[in-house]
Amino acid sequence: MVHVNTGLDRLVAEGFARLKGRRVGLLVHPASVDQRMRPIVELVRESGAVDLKALFGPQHGIGGQTQDNMIEWEGFTDGDTGLPVHSLYGKHRKPTGAMLEDLDVLVIDLQDVGARYYTFIWTMLLCLEACAERGIQVMVLDRPNPIGGKLTEGTVLDPEFRSFVGLAPIPMRHGMTAGELAQFFVHWLGLDLDLEVVWMDGWKRDMNFAGTGLPWVMPSPNMPTVATAQVYPGGCLLEGTTLSEGRGTTRPFEIFGAPYVDPEKLAGALRDWSLPGCRFRPLQFEPTFHKYAGEVCGGVQVHVTDPGAFEAVTTYTAAISAIFSHWPDKFAWKQPPYEYETEKLPIDILAGGETWRTGVEAGLSPWRMKTDWLEQLKAFAELTAEFRRYE
Numbered sequence: 001m002v003h004v005n006t007g008l009d010r011l012v013a014e015g016f017a018r019l020k021g022r023r024v025g026l027l028v029h030p031a032s033v034d035q036r037m038r039p040i041v042e043l044v045r046e047s048g049a050v051d052l053k054a055l056f057g058p059q060h061g062i063g064g065q066t067q068d069n070m071i072e073w074e075g076f077t078d079g080d081t082g083l084p085v086h087s088l089y090g091k092h093r094k095p096t097g098a099m100l101e102d103l104d105v106l107v108i109d110l111q112d113v114g115a116r117y118y119t120f121i122w123t124m125l126l127c128l129e130a131c132a133e134r135g136i137q138v139m140v141l142d143r144p145n146p147i148g149g150k151l152t153e154g155t156v157l158d159p160e161f162r163s164f165v166g167l168a169p170i171p172m173r174h175g176m177t178a179g180e181l182a183q184f185f186v187h188w189l190g191l192d193l194d195l196e197v198v199w200m201d202g203w204k205r206d207m208n209f210a211g212t213g214l215p216w217v218m219p220s221p222n223m224p225t226v227a228t229a230q231v232y233p234g235g236c237l238l239e240g241t242t243l244s245e246g247r248g249t250t251r252p253f254e255i256f257g258a259p260y261v262d263p264e265k266l267a268g269a270l271r272d273w274s275l276p277g278c279r280f281r282p283l284q285f286e287p288t289f290h291k292y293a294g295e296v297c298g299g300v301q302v303h304v305t306d307p308g309a310f311e312a313v314t315t316y317t318a319a320i321s322a323i324f325s326h327w328p329d330k331f332a333w334k335q336p337p338y339e340y341e342t343e344k345l346p347i348d349i350l351a352g353g354e355t356w357r358t359g360v361e362a363g364l365s366p367w368r369m370k371t372d373w374l375e376q377l378k379a380f381a382e383l384t385a386e387f388r389r390y391e
Contacts, residue, residue: 003202004200005202006034007140007198007200009201016043017049021051022050022104022105025052025055025099025105025107026055026109027058027106030063032110035214035215052083055081056106057086058089059088059119059123060220060221061089088127094127094130096130112143112145112219113219114173117166117236118236120178124140129189131193140179143178144177144212145175147230148208152173152377153172153234161344164340169188170380172234176387176388177200179198180387180390182195182197183195184387208307209229222247224250224251228253230310237316240357241331247287247289248291257283259297261297264282266299273318277304277309278310281301283300284297284299345357
């Protein structure tokens with residue numbers, strides 16, 4: 001097994017030399033750990049080399065404690081360190097001048113999962129903007145894209161549908177690392193910013209997470225396993241429907257359905273598509289919270305058998321289309337709000353435009369819809385080619 005050293009691992013090996021004597025803020029969450037699962041905050045404090053001034057946390061809280069979407073949290077004073085902990089998923093999404101006061105550098109160490117809807121990359125983008133405005137350096141500690149860096153999928157964001165689940169023109173599955181995206185964002189936004197990325201050693205674009213030798217730590221409450229991350233670029237689209245996306249079960253996004261869904265009928269319809277890299281197991285489940293809490297739902301569990309071949313967006317497009325066509329009188333798109341957008345349908349916000357939804361409503365096959373994405377994905381690949389650090 002090849003062992004990957006993350007940006008944090010490299011910083012630790014250097015004794016935090018690049019940060020020595022500097023006034024530092026840390027944007028972190030539960031997965032901000034080294035290969036021995038030691039939290040970055042603990043490592044920075046023990047180094048004695050860094051003047052740690054403040055902590056920042058993204059959606060779900062700095063400790064990953066807040067469930068679901070649109071559950072805000074407020075800042076507080078950390079009991080162990082006495083440091084201020086600033087929430088970037090509450091009253092403010094973008095750091096204020098007061099939050100950044102007295103900082104020389106903001107260090108960002110967040111585990112992304114490779115999907116446009118996952119908000120940590122947008123917290124990073126807003127931090128890049130805020131630090132550029134105030135002449136503060138940003139250091140991004142790079143981590144693997146857990147679903148690999150070869151495949152991109154889905155529609156590219158239409159600027160008219162910008163939201164906190166999409167602030168830049170990237171596809172549903174973007175195939176980049178946080179460090180690569182940071183460089184792209186700075187270029188795309190035209191920021192005058194001192195950005196340093198501490199790149200990984202040993203990571204390759206075709207590498208699955210198991211091959212990195214790194215521990216998986218939940219970056220958010222409903223991302224319990226790497227398998228969850230593998231399905232998420234398609235599975236998150238379920239949030240734009242009245243279907244249960246499996247929140248309130250032990251396998252969110254892998255399990256989905258509704259009380260009216262016939263599991264065998266749905267599984268059969270999906271098997272007919274010969275979708276690559278996965279199998280569909282019909283099942284019944286009862287969510288303990290969220291949609292249909294306490295009700296028995298019919299549905300399927302997606303079992304990924306070949307991560308390299310599995311296409312999450314195509315697979316879940318097929319699944320939602322099948323339910324739409326088989327139970328048209330019961331299936332529905334979720335109504336606003338979503339991420340505080342009150343006018344647009346949540347599914348259009350997630351999909352980054354109306355074309356994905358209208359394709360499903362028109363009965364287009366998932367393969368036809370995939371064909372329509374290819375030109376967008378080609379343009380995205382050309383736009384980001386110079387920022388792809390790894391082979």
